[in-house]
Amino acid sequence: MSLSKPYVVGIDIGGTNTAYGIVDTRGNVVAGGSIKTPKHVEFKDYVEQLHLAVTRLIEQEGLVGQIAGIGVGAPNANFYTGRIESPANLFWMDNGKRIENIPFADTLKEKFGIPVAITNDANAAAVGEMTYGAARGMKDFIMITLGTGVGSGIVVNGQLLYGHDGFAGELGHVTMRRNNGRMCGCGRTGCLEAYASATGVARTAREYLETRKDASLLRNLPLDDITSKDVYEAAVAGDELAREVFEFTGNILGEAFADFIAFSSPKAIILFGGLTKAGELLMRPLRESLDRNVMPIFRGKAQVILSELKEGDAAVLGASALGWEAK
Amino acid sequence: MSLSKPYVVGIDIGGTNTAYGIVDTRGNVVAGGSIKTPKHVEFKDYVEQLHLAVTRLIEQEGLVGQIAGIGVGAPNANFYTGRIESPANLFWMDNGKRIENIPFADTLKEKFGIPVAITNDANAAAVGEMTYGAARGMKDFIMITLGTGVGSGIVVNGQLLYGHDGFAGELGHVTMRRNNGRMCGCGRTGCLEAYASATGVARTAREYLETRKDASLLRNLPLDDITSKDVYEAAVAGDELAREVFEFTGNILGEAFADFIAFSSPKAIILFGGLTKAGELLMRPLRESLDRNVMPIFRGKAQVILSELKEGDAAVLGASALGWEAK
Numbered sequence: 001m002s003l004s005k006p007y008v009v010g011i012d013i014g015g016t017n018t019a020y021g022i023v024d025t026r027g028n029v030v031a032g033g034s035i036k037t038p039k040h041v042e043f044k045d046y047v048e049q050l051h052l053a054v055t056r057l058i059e060q061e062g063l064v065g066q067i068a069g070i071g072v073g074a075p076n077a078n079f080y081t082g083r084i085e086s087p088a089n090l091f092w093m094d095n096g097k098r099i100e101n102i103p104f105a106d107t108l109k110e111k112f113g114i115p116v117a118i119t120n121d122a123n124a125a126a127v128g129e130m131t132y133g134a135a136r137g138m139k140d141f142i143m144i145t146l147g148t149g150v151g152s153g154i155v156v157n158g159q160l161l162y163g164h165d166g167f168a169g170e171l172g173h174v175t176m177r178r179n180n181g182r183m184c185g186c187g188r189t190g191c192l193e194a195y196a197s198a199t200g201v202a203r204t205a206r207e208y209l210e211t212r213k214d215a216s217l218l219r220n221l222p223l224d225d226i227t228s229k230d231v232y233e234a235a236v237a238g239d240e241l242a243r244e245v246f247e248f249t250g251n252i253l254g255e256a257f258a259d260f261i262a263f264s265s266p267k268a269i270i271l272f273g274g275l276t277k278a279g280e281l282l283m284r285p286l287r288e289s290l291d292r293n294v295m296p297i298f299r300g301k302a303q304v305i306l307s308e309l310k311e312g313d314a315a316v317l318g319a320s321a322l323g324w325e326a327k
Numbered sequence: 328m329s330l331s332k333p334y335v336v337g338i339d340i341g342g343t344n345t346a347y348g349i350v351d352t353r354g355n356v357v358a359g360g361s362i363k364t365p366k367h368v369e370f371k372d373y374v375e376q377l378h379l380a381v382t383r384l385i386e387q388e389g390l391v392g393q394i395a396g397i398g399v400g401a402p403n404a405n406f407y408t409g410r411i412e413s414p415a416n417l418f419w420m421d422n423g424k425r426i427e428n429i430p431f432a433d434t435l436k437e438k439f440g441i442p443v444a445i446t447n448d449a450n451a452a453a454v455g456e457m458t459y460g461a462a463r464g465m466k467d468f469i470m471i472t473l474g475t476g477v478g479s480g481i482v483v484n485g486q487l488l489y490g491h492d493g494f495a496g497e498l499g500h501v502t503m504r505r506n507n508g509r510m511c512g513c514g515r516t517g518c519l520e521a522y523a524s525a526t527g528v529a530r531t532a533r534e535y536l537e538t539r540k541d542a543s544l545l546r547n548l549p550l551d552d553i554t555s556k557d558v559y560e561a562a563v564a565g566d567e568l569a570r571e572v573f574e575f576t577g578n579i580l581g582e583a584f585a586d587f588i589a590f591s592s593p594k595a596i597i598l599f600g601g602l603t604k605a606g607e608l609l610m611r612p613l614r615e616s617l618d619r620n621v622m623p624i625f626r627g628k629a630q631v632i633l634s635e636l637k638e639g640d641a642a643v644l645g646a647s648a649l650g651w652e653a654k
Contacts, residue, residue, distance in 0.1 A: 138491075139491065140490050140491040140495075154590070154591075156483055156484075156488050156490070156495075157483075157484070157486055157488075157489075159484055161483050161484075161591055162484075162592075163467050163483070163591050163592025163593065164465075164466070164467040164468075164592055164593060164594035164628075164629075165592055165628060166592075167592050167624055167625070168467075168483075168590065168591050168592035169590070169592075170589040170590075170592075170622055170624070170625075171589060171590065173589050173622045174586040174589050174590070175582065175585065175586060175620065177505075178503075178504075178582065186622055186623060187623055188620070188622065188623075255502065255505065258502065259501040259502060259586070260590070262497040262498060262500050262501050263481070263495065263496070263497075263498065263501070263587070263590050263591075264481075264488055264490050264495050264590075265489075265490025265491055265492055265493075265494050265495035265496075265497075266490065266491060267491035293502065293515075295497055295500045295513055295515065296513060296514055296515075297494055297497070298494070298497075301491075301492060302491075
């Protein structure tokens with residue numbers, strides 16, 4: 001970390017919002033804001049607006065010349081190439097033609113005149129956790145984000161695992177069910193993400209409601225509208241079927257984590273994302289399943305813990321942590 | 328690599344033999360030998376004999392003072408602690424009492440007065456492949472040893488993945504069949520090793536012979552005596568059932584490799600060990616299964632290739648490569 005430039009900027013790009021913030025060496029977001037990601041169809045207009053917004057914030061805080069780097073977290077972002085590669089939910093044009101392979105880091109670096117590093121959102125979360133959160137001091141851990149999908153960031157020997165092409169850490173897409181597995185958004189079947197995401201929880205609930213006869217508070221809702229939040233609220237209200245949905249989800253996560261531990265033997269697996277709000281409803285069956293499934297030599301070694309980053313700040317914080325190392 | 332000390336010693340410890348060799352900077356085994364591992368029950372007697380044998384070899388080659396380090400590959404060896412931890416098939420005593428946790432690296436270092444590094448046999452094979460074999464120049468690859476069991480050594484960012492406790496890389500024990508999986512030596516069921524090892528191939532053949540009615544050359548052998556070599560020979564002779572055994576084995580390896588790639592996105596998966604002699608009988612179904620099962624963004628990226636190390640030398644070479652970094 002540079003003492004003469006004691007701040008970084010974190011930018012988290014989602015399909016709806018682009019959030020940004022200025023972060024100090026202790027991980028405090030000293031100021032932040034956001035713009036609508038899809039407002040501009042032309043990529044250069046989007047960059048123009050983002051540059052203007054972030055520059056104004058820096059000026060407003062009196063921090064011109066004190067920013068060491070900019071870190072960006074975005075879906076499908078590649079640390080090695082600095083590009084966002086064929087994103088499913090980001091749609092930008094270059095003079096009316098869709099850009100498949102967006103040179104994000106270089107474009108921003110040129111615009112700001114500040115070093116920029118970019119990686120995918122789950123990797124950014126892992127760096128954030130290592131720099132400011134539950135993974136401080138850990139050299140080997142796995143970050144699992146349980147949101148709409150299941151993302152992962154893997155840290156080994158104190159470094160993010162990028163793999164030979166920059167795309168390592170797709171743990172949402174290990175195959176958990178090889179027969180009659182659920183369809184996954186990636187085009188395959190049986191992926192962890194199809195079961196253990198917020199979407200997966202809602203799918204499990206719908207399956208239970210359709211194939212079982214027992215009473216459930218969830219039967220008061222239109223089947224297709226049920227969300228993981230509904231399942232959580234029913235479970236908290238004591239609904240047995242809803243509780244079993246979390247048992248099933250925790251069980252499959254424990255099975256998956258047992259295999260992850262056989263791979264990289266992490267000190268901890270850290271969970272982040274909306275689904276972790278289910279707390280012990282999810283964590284108890286998860287830990288029990290992990291204990292049942294993990295190889296004896298690893299039993300009791302890797303802790304499964306929750307992220308220590310504030311949810312509102314986490315994405316920006318995680319991205320910003322990359323800024324310290326940006327070149 | 329030290330120019331003043333341009334040789335290393337590699338020691339490969341198996342349950343039956345301890346092989347050793349002196350290796351030059353180009354990966355030539357300039358001289359070698361072996362002793363019987365279980366000849367001495369007392370650990371200090373074994374070390375004494377090993378020290379004598381290796382010292383004589385060094386003297387005989389006129390290389391006294393020219394050995395930069397000693398690298399050791401052994402089952403359950405831990406790079407971090409320098410110990411061989413609770414080995415299943417190594418049995419040594421200290422004054423008549425079994426040693427559970429053998430301080431191998433320290434003992435050898437004291438005896439020889441040369442730096443010693445130790446790791447498990449699959450990790451040693453990975454280092455050997457990176458230093459002298461098919462993985463030269465690769466920073467991200469996975470070594471899979473297909474022998475009596477299934478071992479693995481994982482290299483990321485050019486470094487062996489040891490995990491927080493030194494035991495990472497147990498890829499023979501990811502769960503491939505979650506229902507009615509085969510019993511595995513680790514105490515669990517459905518592990519890759521129970522299917523894709525030499526032992527697993529023989530088990531598959533026995534299952535087919537017991538549950539099917541079709542003719543097979545293997546029916547001429549006593550069921551319990553069938554080995555993977557018998558299955559290979561029958562397959563080469565055109566036996567359909569034997570060929571299907573390799574189809575099944577290749578298929579399950581392809582399924583497993585698809586998940587490994589989602590984890591660390593290696594440039595290559597390198598196969599080593601007796602089972603690889605099956606060649607295309609195994610490799611074709613393996614590659615086809617990998618293509619079917621791998622996530623689209625990784626399709627066609629990771630090559631599955633065979634080790635380039637000579638089989639007789641490989642274990643010693645792999646171990647010796649560690650010697651260059653020993654401290």
